[in-house]
Amino acid sequence: MxxxxxxxxxxxxxxxxxxxxxxxxxRPYQIDWRERYHGNAIALALPQNTEELIALVKLCQxxxxxxxxQGGNTSTCGGAVPLxxxxxxxxxxxxxxxxxxxxxxxxxxxxxxxxxxxxxxxxQAAQAAGLYFPLSLASEDSCQIGGNLATNxxxxxxxxxxxxxxxxxxxxxxxxxxxxxxxxxALRKNNTxxxxxxxxxxxxxxxxxxxxxxxxLFPPIYDYFTFSVAVNSLSQAxxxxxxxxxxxxxxxxxxxxxxxxxxxxxxxxHPDERLLLRAPWQLIVELEITTEFSxxxxxxxxxxxxxxxxxxxxxxxxxxxxAIWQIRELVPLVEKQHGYALKHDIALPLSALEExxxxxxxxLLACVPHGYFxxxxxxxxxxxHYNFGIKxxxxxxxxxxxxQISPLVYADVVALGGSIAAEHGIGQTKVAALxxxxxxxxxxxxxxxxxxxxxxxxxxxxxxxxx
Amino acid sequence: MxxxxxxxxxxxxxxxxxxxxxxxxxRPYQIDWRERYHGNAIALALPQNTEELIALVKLCQxxxxxxxxQGGNTSTCGGAVPLxxxxxxxxxxxxxxxxxxxxxxxxxxxxxxxxxxxxxxxxQAAQAAGLYFPLSLASEDSCQIGGNLATNxxxxxxxxxxxxxxxxxxxxxxxxxxxxxxxxxALRKNNTxxxxxxxxxxxxxxxxxxxxxxxxLFPPIYDYFTFSVAVNSLSQAxxxxxxxxxxxxxxxxxxxxxxxxxxxxxxxxHPDERLLLRAPWQLIVELEITTEFSxxxxxxxxxxxxxxxxxxxxxxxxxxxxAIWQIRELVPLVEKQHGYALKHDIALPLSALEExxxxxxxxLLACVPHGYFxxxxxxxxxxxHYNFGIKxxxxxxxxxxxxQISPLVYADVVALGGSIAAEHGIGQTKVAALxxxxxxxxxxxxxxxxxxxxxxxxxxxxxxxxx
Numbered sequence: 001m002x003x004x005x006x007x008x009x010x011x012x013x014x015x016x017x018x019x020x021x022x023x024x025x026x027r028p029y030q031i032d033w034r035e036r037y038h039g040n041a042i043a044l045a046l047p048q049n050t051e052e053l054i055a056l057v058k059l060c061q062x063x064x065x066x067x068x069x070q071g072g073n074t075s076t077c078g079g080a081v082p083l084x085x086x087x088x089x090x091x092x093x094x095x096x097x098x099x100x101x102x103x104x105x106x107x108x109x110x111x112x113x114x115x116x117x118x119x120x121x122x123x124q125a126a127q128a129a130g131l132y133f134p135l136s137l138a139s140e141d142s143c144q145i146g147g148n149l150a151t152n153x154x155x156x157x158x159x160x161x162x163x164x165x166x167x168x169x170x171x172x173x174x175x176x177x178x179x180x181x182x183x184x185x186a187l188r189k190n191n192t193x194x195x196x197x198x199x200x201x202x203x204x205x206x207x208x209x210x211x212x213x214x215x216x217l218f219p220p221i222y223d224y225f226t227f228s229v230a231v232n233s234l235s236q237a238x239x240x241x242x243x244x245x246x247x248x249x250x251x252x253x254x255x256x257x258x259x260x261x262x263x264x265x266x267x268x269x270h271p272d273e274r275l276l277l278r279a280p281w282q283l284i285v286e287l288e289i290t291t292e293f294s295x296x297x298x299x300x301x302x303x304x305x306x307x308x309x310x311x312x313x314x315x316x317x318x319x320x321x322x323a324i325w326q327i328r329e330l331v332p333l334v335e336k337q338h339g340y341a342l343k344h345d346i347a348l349p350l351s352a353l354e355e356x357x358x359x360x361x362x363x364l365l366a367c368v369p370h371g372y373f374x375x376x377x378x379x380x381x382x383x384x385h386y387n388f389g390i391k392x393x394x395x396x397x398x399x400x401x402x403x404q405i406s407p408l409v410y411a412d413v414v415a416l417g418g419s420i421a422a423e424h425g426i427g428q429t430k431v432a433a434l435x436x437x438x439x440x441x442x443x444x445x446x447x448x449x450x451x452x453x454x455x456x457x458x459x460x461x462x463x464x465x466x467x
Numbered sequence: 468m469x470x471x472x473x474x475x476x477x478x479x480x481x482x483x484x485x486x487x488x489x490x491x492x493x494r495p496y497q498i499d500w501r502e503r504y505h506g507n508a509i510a511l512a513l514p515q516n517t518e519e520l521i522a523l524v525k526l527c528q529x530x531x532x533x534x535x536x537q538g539g540n541t542s543t544c545g546g547a548v549p550l551x552x553x554x555x556x557x558x559x560x561x562x563x564x565x566x567x568x569x570x571x572x573x574x575x576x577x578x579x580x581x582x583x584x585x586x587x588x589x590x591q592a593a594q595a596a597g598l599y600f601p602l603s604l605a606s607e608d609s610c611q612i613g614g615n616l617a618t619n620x621x622x623x624x625x626x627x628x629x630x631x632x633x634x635x636x637x638x639x640x641x642x643x644x645x646x647x648x649x650x651x652x653a654l655r656k657n658n659t660x661x662x663x664x665x666x667x668x669x670x671x672x673x674x675x676x677x678x679x680x681x682x683x684l685f686p687p688i689y690d691y692f693t694f695s696v697a698v699n700s701l702s703q704a705x706x707x708x709x710x711x712x713x714x715x716x717x718x719x720x721x722x723x724x725x726x727x728x729x730x731x732x733x734x735x736x737h738p739d740e741r742l743l744l745r746a747p748w749q750l751i752v753e754l755e756i757t758t759e760f761s762x763x764x765x766x767x768x769x770x771x772x773x774x775x776x777x778x779x780x781x782x783x784x785x786x787x788x789x790a791i792w793q794i795r796e797l798v799p800l801v802e803k804q805h806g807y808a809l810k811h812d813i814a815l816p817l818s819a820l821e822e823x824x825x826x827x828x829x830x831l832l833a834c835v836p837h838g839y840f841x842x843x844x845x846x847x848x849x850x851x852h853y854n855f856g857i858k859x860x861x862x863x864x865x866x867x868x869x870x871q872i873s874p875l876v877y878a879d880v881v882a883l884g885g886s887i888a889a890e891h892g893i894g895q896t897k898v899a900a901l902x903x904x905x906x907x908x909x910x911x912x913x914x915x916x917x918x919x920x921x922x923x924x925x926x927x928x929x930x931x932x933x934x
Contacts (some may be wrong), residue, residue, distance in 0.1 A: 107705055107818035108849070109712075130713075152658050163656065166633055179908045188848040189630065189814040189889035191619050191669055192905060193913050193931050198665035202658055217713040238574055245576075245686040246597075249755070250717070278798035288716070347656040351574035381655040382575070422656040438659060441646045446660050452919055464660050 001063050003042065010045060013055045018097070029092050033074050033139075034047045034336070036426055039082030041068065042089045046097045049178070049328065050172065050211045056093060057209065058178040066090040066461050068101045069205035071147025072118065074139040076343070077427030079151065079204050080085040081355040083462045090461075093209060095146050101125050102212065109217040110169055115146030115210045131217040132160040134253075138286065138332050146210040152202035152424030156328070159380035160253045160288070161218070163165040163423070164201065171197045176454035185212045198462040199449070201447070204425050205460035207453045224253075225287040225298070230279030230311035234354045237283055237379055240305055244287070247301055254286040255380030256328050262374040265392075266327070269334050275327050277311050283379070284328050286321075331376050340390035341374065342405050346413050347422035360412040364388050364405055383422040404423040410437050426464050468530050475845040477512060477558070480522045485564070487511040496559050499548045500541050500606075501803070504895055506549030508535065510557040517639065517647070517678045520560070524676070525645040526560055533928050536672035537561040538614025539585065540723065541606040541719045543810070544894030546671050547605035547614065550929045557928075560676060562613050568592050569679065576684040577636055577653040580614030582677045589682065598684040602719075613677040619669035621890030623795070626847035627720040627755070628685070630890070631668065637662045637681040643674065653681045655883050665917070671892050672927035674920045691720075692754040692765070693788040694920055697746030697778035701821045704750055704846055707772060708817075711754070716769055721753040722797050722847030729841040733794070736801050742794050744778050750846070751795050800845050807865040808841065808856035809872050813880050814889035817849045827879040833854050850889040877904050893931050901931065 001009065010019045020026060025372045030039045030109045041064070062069050066088045070080045073094075080177040082090040095116030103112040113122060119140040126133040137143060137155040145199055147153075149171060151231045157369055161167060183197040200210055209444045237257060244252045258266075263276045276282065287293075302309065315321040337343065348356050357375075365371060377384040388405060390398065410420045414437045426434055435443050450457075450465065461467060468476065477486045478889045486494060488510045497506045509532070514520045517930075527534050533555045537547045540561075549557040562583030570579040573596055580589060586607040593600040604610060604622040616638060620631045628634060637652040667677055700703045702722060711719045726734075730743045741885075743749065756761075769776065782788040802808065815823050833837060835857055844852040855872060857865065877887045881904045893901055902910050914932065917924075928934060 103820050105816060107709070108816040110816065123494050152662075154656050154658075158655060162629075162633065165662070168631065174906075175912075181908060181912065182906050183909065185884055185886065186816040187814045187884070187886050187889075188625060189621055189845070189850045190886040191888045191890055191892050192886055192901060193671065193893055194669055194916060195619075195632070196663060196909055196912060198662060202661055204660065219716045222716070242574070249686045249689070249757070272786045272846075290716070290759075292757075292761070294759070347654045349572060349575040349577065349653040351572050378656070394563075417654070419652065419654050419657040419659055419854055421658045422654075425658050426660055434659060441648060442650065442663055444661060445642075445648065446921060449661060452915060467727055 001309040004173060005100065006063060007043060008061060010043060010058060010429050011057070013052055013059065013361055014045050014047050015297065018046045018052070020046070020257055029070060029094060030081055032078045034076055034178070036055040036351055037078040037081050037084070039084050039090065041082040041092045044092045044094060046094055048097050048176070050090070053093070053209060053211055054178055055176050056091070057176070060091055060458060061176070061178055064088060064456065064458070066161060066458050067209070068092045068460055069146070069150065069209040070094040070154060071116070071144030071150070072139060072142040073145045074147070075427055077153070077429035078426045079425055079427030079463055080147065086141055086461065088461070093321060095144055098211065104129050105186060106131070108186050110214050111217055112184065112186065112212065112214040114147055115144060115149070117145045119145065126217050130220055132220050133167070133215060133217055134163060135167055137405040138329055138397065149201055149210050149213055150203055151425045154378065154381070154383065156254045156256060156378060158378060159255055160250055165198070167216050168197065168201065169216050170214040171200060171210055173200045173210045175208040176456070176459050177254060180277045181208065183216055184212050184457070195341065205461060206450060208465050220293050221288050222290045223293070224321055225293060226285070226315040226324050227329070228275065228277065228284045228324050229307060230277040230282060231281045233280065234357065234379070236306065237281060238350055240283070240307070241380055242302060243305060246284070248287050251288045252285070252380065253288045254284065255378070256284040257376060258282045258331065259375040260371060261372050263311040264377045265328060265338055265374055266334050269337060270330065273327065275313055279311055284324055303409055318367065335387065338389070340366050340393055341387045341397050342398060342402055344386040344406065344409050344420070345382045345383070345422050345424040346386050346409070346418055347381065348413065348416055348418035350419065353382060356412055356416050356418070360409060363408050367404060367408070368401065406433065407436070428463055431466050432464070468477055473530060474510060476526055477510060477523070479726055480519055480526065481512050483515050483699055485513045485515065485519070487513070490787045496537060496540060496561060499545045501543055504545035504548050504551070506551050507557065507819065508549040508559045511559045511561060512541070513561055515564050517641070519648060520676060520678055521640050521645055523558070523560060524641050527697045527925060528645055530642070531555060531923065531925070533557040534676070535559045535927055536613070536617065536676040538583070538611030538617070539606060539609040539760070541610045541614065542618070542894055543891045544896035546618065546892055553928065559740055559811055562611055564679065571596050572653060573598070577681050578652065578684055579653065579679065579681040581679055582611060582616070584612050586610050586612065586615060593684050595734060596686055599687050600634070600682060600684055602631060602634055605796055606631040612680055616668055616677050617670055617672050618682055618892045621845065621848070623721045623723060623845060623852065625845060626722055627717055630795030632665070633828050635668065635680055635682050636683050638667060638677055639679040640675040640677045643923070643926050648654070648675065650849055651681055651710050655771065665919070670890070671894065671930055672915060673931050674926060676697070684745070688755050689757050690760070691788055692756045692760060693782040693791050695742065695744065695749060695751045695780040695791050696774060697744040698750060698774065699927065700747065701812050701824065703750060703759070703773065703848070707750070707774070708847060710768060710772060711752070717755050718755045719752070719847065720755045721751065722845070724800065724843060724846040725749045726840060726842040728839045729843045732802050732805055732841055733797060736804060737797065740794065742780055746778055751791055802841065802854065805856070807855045807862050809865060809869055811853040811873065811876050811887070812850070812889050812891040813853050813876070813885055813887060814848065814850045815880065815883055815885035819883040820849060820851070823879055823883050823885065827876060827921050830879070832874050834871060868929070873900065896931055899933065
């Protein structure tokens with residue numbers, strides 16, 4: 001099919017406003033959030049419902065056009081943008097026009113939505129019904145539920161509520177052959193052999209495109225108790241976590257950490273920020289509490305730990321709570337503003353975190369003595385954003401260093417039973433790293449599944465697997 | 468290979484005590500828990516480690532011997548026993564000799580075990596370390612962790628903690644080609660593309676045999692508040708659930724129900740049981756509580772609901788708690804003792820449960836006017852054991868009725884968005900029902916995965932899919 005005939009066929013499916021080919025309008029959809037990948041698509045499709053989606057997939061299948069599923073385009077590893085100079089034409093399918101709330105079932109505590117709903121929209125729909133959806137990410141205003149599912153999103157509440165996988169009851173997706181996978185049930189128990197929705201969760205757009213989902217809602221949170229405290233070491237932080245879990249059980253809802261250098265970096269951009277502590281590490285912790293929460297008991301517990309209570313900030317109002325969380329939310333923005341660093345999104349068993357830092361940090365400093373570590377993240381889940389920066393380095397020199405440094409990080413992560421992709425996924429950034437860190441049997445099995453569902457490699461080519 | 472040579476080759480792998488061929492000793496491994504399926508195996512293998520397991524699978528692969536993975540043999544749907552008169556020889560591999568606790572990581576709140584550990588053994592290992600593993604089933608003394616994983620076991624704490632799937636961080640399994648799938652990590656976040664362990668969870672022994680697992684542990688429970696109360700209807704029960712969740716959040720850990728006829732059945736066998744209430748439905752509810760739990764507040768909450776507080780039993784001691792739970796645990800035993808009934812393990816959205824009963828019960832009674840309904844189960848998860856009995860019926864007549872009755876049940880379950888296999892799985896019992904209730908695209912995809920991993924159909928043939 002000739003390009004003009006193809007565009008016209010696409011317009012027949014999505015209507016005149018549903019297909020965008022203007023280069024200026026296309027641009028933001030072709031560049032990733034971190035602005036590292038600039039791709040080329042023949043067009044952007046904005047379908048309005050599952051039927052249009054199926055028709056798009058079937059047309060692309062027939063015409064051998066690659067499909068780039070896209071939600072809010074907030075991937076940090078180039079997972080949601082087209083490739084540059086790919087041999088096949090690429091079509092971006094963004095679900096932003098599919099954002100209907102389909103069903104809020106208060107008795108069943110579940111919410112069925114179209115995949116283009118933003119995470120904030122879902123949180124608000126739950127709240128409006130007196131319920132709660134716990135997934136919470138820095139990009140929640142713009143990221144879409146379909147993307148949250150395709151990347152198995154994490155965020156700050158995994159410690160208590162699990163990842164997006166655990167928060168999902170059902171989903172509907174269009175498979176690469178254009179058939180509709182209907183697993184969009186609202187059931188908490190469903191053992192009819194394999195749980196097929198698991199094939200799409202974390203698939204990063206390579207096995208189909210998610211069109212709807214049913215999410216698990218929770219009782220509302222009566223109140224939060226939020227505090228921030230300085231600690232000298234990871235093991236001191238983990239002691240506090242153990243104490244809190246022993247006393248507040250699963251109501252420890254967030255347990256975040258920032259390293260001194262991250263705090264310095266933030267002070268460089270926000271010198272007036274008074275909630276940043278001068279310490280080797282700063283924690284941000286949140287408990288979900290009820291009327292019965294005793295502040296006195298909390299202080300008694302902390303008194304027994306080797307903590308410096310002069311370095312403790314307790315939020316006593318919702319405004320103060322918000323201010324503490326704003327620190328945490330600033331981190332990725334300051335990191336982005338500050339520019340190039342070698343970023344690693346790693347997870348380790350909590351018991352191996354300290355050893356990892358002790359083993360790996362000297363290796364990186366041996367390569368680049370003037371490098372600095374900005375480390376922050378979801379300590380309670382064992383997930384650190386382990387970023388290594390070099391002052392004044394250019395994007396080009398950082399990219400070159402990446403070839404040398406990242407394998408050193410990943411080797412130690414894997415040796416200690418960790419993951420090189422805790423919550424951000426593989427995308428384009430980690431295509432080469434994946435087979436070097438996964439067992440070859442596992443890697444081959446992943447490939448087998450991809451080949452089974454998408455033999456022509458039309459869905460998000462160049463992501464996960466090399467071309 | 469001749470039979471004697473084969474047995475000798477098996478003995479070379481597992482040692483003289485590791486292969487059982489004596490018919491009397493074999494018998495309990497060839498008959499399922501409900502005694503409906505009597506199979507024939509050439510032998511029972513009792514491997515002691517992963518290496519022996521791999522060698523067994525490779526030998527079976529080479530000799531085209533079917534493998535029946537078996538844990539505690541507590542399947543209620545014939546999922547763990549060999550077929551009768553199958554054209555290929557069948558080898559039962561039971562993991563009871565692989566029951567080592569491999570690693571209890573207190574900092575990481577995780578426990579790595581061999582798949583032959585009993586559930587009780589795991590619960591106790593967690594408890595000994597001051598932690599908690601929440602999976603709890605009637606068969607916990609005999610069922611094995613490998614079976615819990617292969618069937619994605621449920622039980623009474625799903626409401627708060629999820630199914631076995633949600634309680635599992637990692638696993639190791641031998642795939643049908645004899646290769647070792649190593650996903651036995653202890654990570655809470657791991658997004659290296661698809662989560663391969665999901666292929667084995669719920670696979671019912673058809674895609675490989677699970678050899679090890681790493682389980683998620685939780686903070687210990689300070690105390691329980693357990694009570695039992697009568698309600699007139701499901702909607703009254705669901706009102707209570709909503710009230711409890713609004714006030715005690717996710718600390719509602721169990722919410723079980725028994726129907727009047729089930730209570731009557733129990734009284735027939737245990738006439739002195741004083742904790743059984745005379746009511747249309749009886750609930751058994753458990754909250755996880757802390758020092759701050761106020762009994763006064765609890766009574767205030769209940770006062771506002773239309774409940775008959777003369778029909779309320781509150782456990783005030785651990786012994787009383789145990790007595791309440793004994794009622795619930797008795798149900799499947801009494802059901803087994805009472806004999807033949809048409810059993811259905813269904814799940815529905817909570818909002819559809821009452822409609823299902825209103826629609827379906829009259830249809831069954833129209834077929835068998837003197838039938839009775841013994842309904843009990845995990846109401847909080849939408850999972851009912853919906854059993855239809857006929858007084859004085861023989862096993863043969865029940866089996867014949869099954870052909871007529873079960874499709875009526877399943878059609879209404881599916882029409883209302885439910886599942887025909889909530890927590891017991893498919894096994895042999897529901898092989899014919901599965902394709903009639905699943906979407907054909909989903910069913911074909913399940914078959915494709917089975918064919919991809921086990922093209923010779925050597926793993927648990929005749930389960931899930933027809934021969």
